[in-house]
Amino acid sequence: MASKNLSTKNAPGQLLAKLIANQANKYRHQILSVGTTMIVVGHAQPSLAIGLFQPTQQALSCMFAGGAGGVASPLLTGLPVVLSVAITILLFGYFISAGVKVVNALGEGQEVTQLIQQPLGVFLVTLVLYIVQSILFGSAAVC
Template sequence: MDKKEVQTLARIVGRLGRKYQHQIYATGTTVIIGLQAMPANAFGLFSPAQVALTCMFGGTSAGTGNPAIAALPGVINAAITVMLFVYFVASGVKVANSLGEGQEVTQMVQQPIGIFFITLVLFIAQNILFNGVTAAC
């Protein structure tokens, strides 16, 4: 592919992304929250940290305590996952639009790439730190 073809493809992706950005956010958020609500399929970048927080906030008596406090680890995990999802979609759309317009995107991709690597390091660290922690404490 030459530069013109890449630019045309980026322009199309950018326009589609901008047009359907809110639908992408809504669908992604719904999937993340829906999976979070099913304990067997709980999804989140920081699920091991969520299990550890569940232990800290409720221990073995999580069912008898305040339901809002017992649900807090899941809410925190889902909120962080949704925020990162929205950030990366918005960054991707912004970069695609800039590429489609023929702009230099070197500066634009530095922050999303940095956030990606920070998230990766945090993901690995929490998996190492909370390896073997179960909700049963």
């Protein structure tokens, strides 16, 4: 007896989505840990100047450094990096989890328009924030 999913018109796409969803569920923790490690390593090397919120991080570092000749505490000087890494890791984890949820729904043959709306909105807001902070702070690391 044929199953309900195999009798639909999109059966090959659903089978591929199920396969991807199974692998994504199986290796979700590994994907998150490798991505988190890469984000932390990328932020730990200031010479690379990579990061989603790098211009804001540089501006906050200048602000917390106490001005041109001021002395700041080590806690305050490290705060911008910690904030930037934390926000980036949270966004990365959110997009991975949302992607796995969407692929699972596709594999089950469900309607995914409601599942896609929120991650798409978060992506667009993040894109606007990235553009605005790049315009406001630029890419020059000058205090």
